[in-house]
Amino acid sequence: MIYEGGYNGEGLRIGIIVSRFNDLLTRGLLDGALDCFKRHGVEDPDVFKVPGAFEIPFVAKELAKRGKYDAVLALGAVVRGETHHFDLIAGEVAKGIAQVNLNYETPVVFGVITVDDELQGLDRAGIKSNRGFEYALTTLEMANLRRKLE
Numbered sequence: 001m002i003y004e005g006g007y008n009g010e011g012l013r014i015g016i017i018v019s020r021f022n023d024l025l026t027r028g029l030l031d032g033a034l035d036c037f038k039r040h041g042v043e044d045p046d047v048f049k050v051p052g053a054f055e056i057p058f059v060a061k062e063l064a065k066r067g068k069y070d071a072v073l074a075l076g077a078v079v080r081g082e083t084h085h086f087d088l089i090a091g092e093v094a095k096g097i098a099q100v101n102l103n104y105e106t107p108v109v110f111g112v113i114t115v116d117d118e119l120q121g122l123d124r125a126g127i128k129s130n131r132g133f134e135y136a137l138t139t140l141e142m143a144n145l146r147r148k149l150e
């Protein structure tokens with residue numbers, strides 16, 4: 001028997017966390033994700049805005065703890081600058097989101113792009129492709145798979 005989640009979003013409760021840092025990129029990711037959810041039947045996903053990617057794990061934990069959503073999508077953009085700050089942030093955000101997945105029952109999809117520069121980010125946030133749309137498909141699949149595992 002093969003268990004896998006489909007892309008039907010009808011009846012699913014979806015939360016989206018999006019960071020404002022590198023807003024030009026994260027706005028594109030959010031647009032792509034909202035387009036995907038709308039076209040797959042998700043009614044009115046909730047959007048939670050945070051200052052930067054580092055703040056995402058806290059909100060992800062708070063949402064997962066309450067168990068209100070079938071799945072949560074975390075969107076952010078970490079751009080390699082002159083400092084090694086991005087390395088610290090990207091690593092901590094990834095670890096933080098992974099921990100929420102393991103400590104709670106709500107799948108949280110890691111939709112944080114890590115890029116060398118803004119142009120590379122724009123390529124992924126709508127110019128060549130939209131990773132937000134792709135991560136939203138992953139979120140639908142995980143929400144539906146979770147329902148099959150119950």
Ligand SMILES: O=c1[nH]c(NC[C@H](O)[C@H](O)[C@H](O)CO)c([N+](=O)[O-])c(=O)[nH]1
Nearest residue numbers: 019021051052053054077078079085086
């Ligand atoms: O989302 C990001 N936050 C960034 N920093 C802010 C961080 O996420 C926190 O908001 C801040 O450290 C306050 O906690 C970034 N860089 O500094 O490179 C970045 O590229 N992306």
